[in-house]
Amino acid sequence: xxxxxxxxxxxxxxxxxxxxxxxxxxxxxxxxVIVNPEKERPARMCGKTKNGFYFVSANTGALSWxxxxxxxxxxxEIDDPGFVPFGGKFVHxxxxxKLLCGKSFSEIGKKRDLNFLxxxxxxxxxxxxxxxxxxxxxxGEKPDFEDLTKLNVYVNGKNxxxxxxxx
Numbered sequence: 001x002x003x004x005x006x007x008x009x010x011x012x013x014x015x016x017x018x019x020x021x022x023x024x025x026x027x028x029x030x031x032x033v034i035v036n037p038e039k040e041r042p043a044r045m046c047g048k049t050k051n052g053f054y055f056v057s058a059n060t061g062a063l064s065w066x067x068x069x070x071x072x073x074x075x076x077e078i079d080d081p082g083f084v085p086f087g088g089k090f091v092h093x094x095x096x097x098k099l100l101c102g103k104s105f106s107e108i109g110k111k112r113d114l115n116f117l118x119x120x121x122x123x124x125x126x127x128x129x130x131x132x133x134x135x136x137x138x139x140g141e142k143p144d145f146e147d148l149t150k151l152n153v154y155v156n157g158k159n160x161x162x163x164x165x166x167x
Contacts, residue, residue, distance in 0.1 A: 009037035016128035027052030034088035047075035061120035
């Protein structure tokens, strides 16, 4: 299946891309999410949403939008092998293979309370993605402003100027 690139280290962009993928795939799909902007290594986890999606990821908040929309059925902390460079390749991908081979979550890790899952708030009006045509995807309803209004746009808190005109 496709590799879905996200803006480097952007948990918000990863959350958007994952939620977009969820609209296209059937229940039973396993999503492998590899994005980690954290300075400290987050827990590695796997689990299932209430509508039947499976996931394997670091606990960074990238699953927030998916879980907000579909709920969380269960989450497990993957048995920690300690620091492993390229954890997505050497820990997360093999975890997906174990699930595909029929191993249960409890054979892979320790069941955790649902609040173990780190969540992030993505405020309405946040630009969550800019597509290949330069079009901004904004969370929530279309902001209420007049056509051709120039807006200040901030990236990571830094004003990038009045570069965008919305219609």
